[in-house]
Amino acid sequence: MTERMLQFVRLGQHQPDKRDVGVRKRDFAEIYADFDPKEAAAQSSRCSQCGVPFCSIHCPLSNNIPDWLKLTAEGRMEEAYEVSSATNTFPEVCGRICPQDRLCEGNCVIEKGFESVTIGAVERYVTDYAFEQGWVRPIRPVKERAESVGIIGAGPAGLAAADMLRRQGYQVHVYDRHDRVGGLLIYGIPGFKLEKDIVLRRWKLLEEGGVRFHLGVEIGRDETLASLRARHDAVLIATGVYKARDIGGPGAGLGGIVPALDYLIASNRKGLGDAVPAFDSGVLNAAGRDVVVIGGGDTAMDCVRTAVRQGAKSVTCLYRRDRANMPGSMREVKNAEEEGVRFVWLAAPEAFLGESEVTGVRAVGMHLGLPDASGRQSVEPEPGGHFNVPADLAIKALGFDPEDLPLHFNAAELDVTRWGTVKVDHRSFMTSMPGxxxxxxxxxxxxxxVWAIRDGRDAAAAMHAYIQAHARVAVAAE
Incomplete structure (x- = not known):
């Protein structure tokens, strides 16, 4: 171990500088500045190189974090990128949007007492530097294979699988109903967390590497699952979940109450230069309005911070649990608070007020009760704890459920769980339909x-094993 490491005893943690709040609230550019080479090396040197790297253990991709931190500290940047990208298909994305405070950094050994290593910021720096130096190149398989695979969905899981299978030499075809590649990366996550050029850059690289994209193609409308099965040696379903969870109660059908994803897609499309009538009409535009966002996850944080940038009059987030039990990233909560978002913890909506359009949300205070079967504390209403919050735009960020794929794909034989997710053998990623x-x-x-990337990579390995096994059977039969 070189003397460059274990510097946490003398160097404090330093995250990249944020742009001034007053400036960043006026645009959708990323809020964090880039590390300079000297600062990246210094922060990397804080790694303790511990024998049991809990940062890697708690990373869904099992990234070799201590290794590429050490290489960065030593200035061996190309090697650092190679190690980072060996386990992560899109390190420049994860470095920007992963909730590191809940994953790698939150489990850093030096966190107690010295503050964690700034893993996410270094990961972003390493990959951005690699792109600048021209080290990130299109895929060039050693050998082209005749077999082809079809992937339904150009989100992170589908793209990760496409990358891995193309590296094996397969003819990879990706089908997506949208007009751009990226799924939630391009349409769901705002630019202040992930600028769209980052996603479009990967799209171009995959195309240059031989991945073929069929955009504006909806399975069940333009193609059938049966036709894809006939055309390809294996098919991967990686559609994600987009069906918004709804909320009932009095006034739930009033105008001005919108799903979070509709709101975010409209904002992102507008930023990409698309015509968005629902935004231009004001239906999905927060400018000059009192905005209430209901929910406590990362999607809720994306909505409140988008509303601020659109020029909302006020932005309030209602969440039925307390700050400590919020599922979203605490880093995002802090950023939102800096930008003027008001959080009302332990508050749940009971009704929406108004005649034809929403004018407010009637909420009730909650308190945490006894743990449920999962160990999480239940929430119970406070007697007489009602209050009203003004709102002429209410955004429901309550999570997402799967669409009815057997119905959409006209594939009744595709088994789903009681939650509507596709049922698979978790060792082989195979559904109830062979191949x-x-x-x-x-x-x-x-x-x-990050979990979608992990699943896409693992599914690609399973598909490769399946295709090769069938090829051996076919050769033996001859």
């Missing part, structure tokens, strides 16, 4: 991008 695999949120439910 059809599934991965990502459509299997595990709404989750993190």
């Amino acid at each position: 059809v695999f599934a991965a990502g949120d459509i299997v595990r439910g709404a989750s993190l991008v």
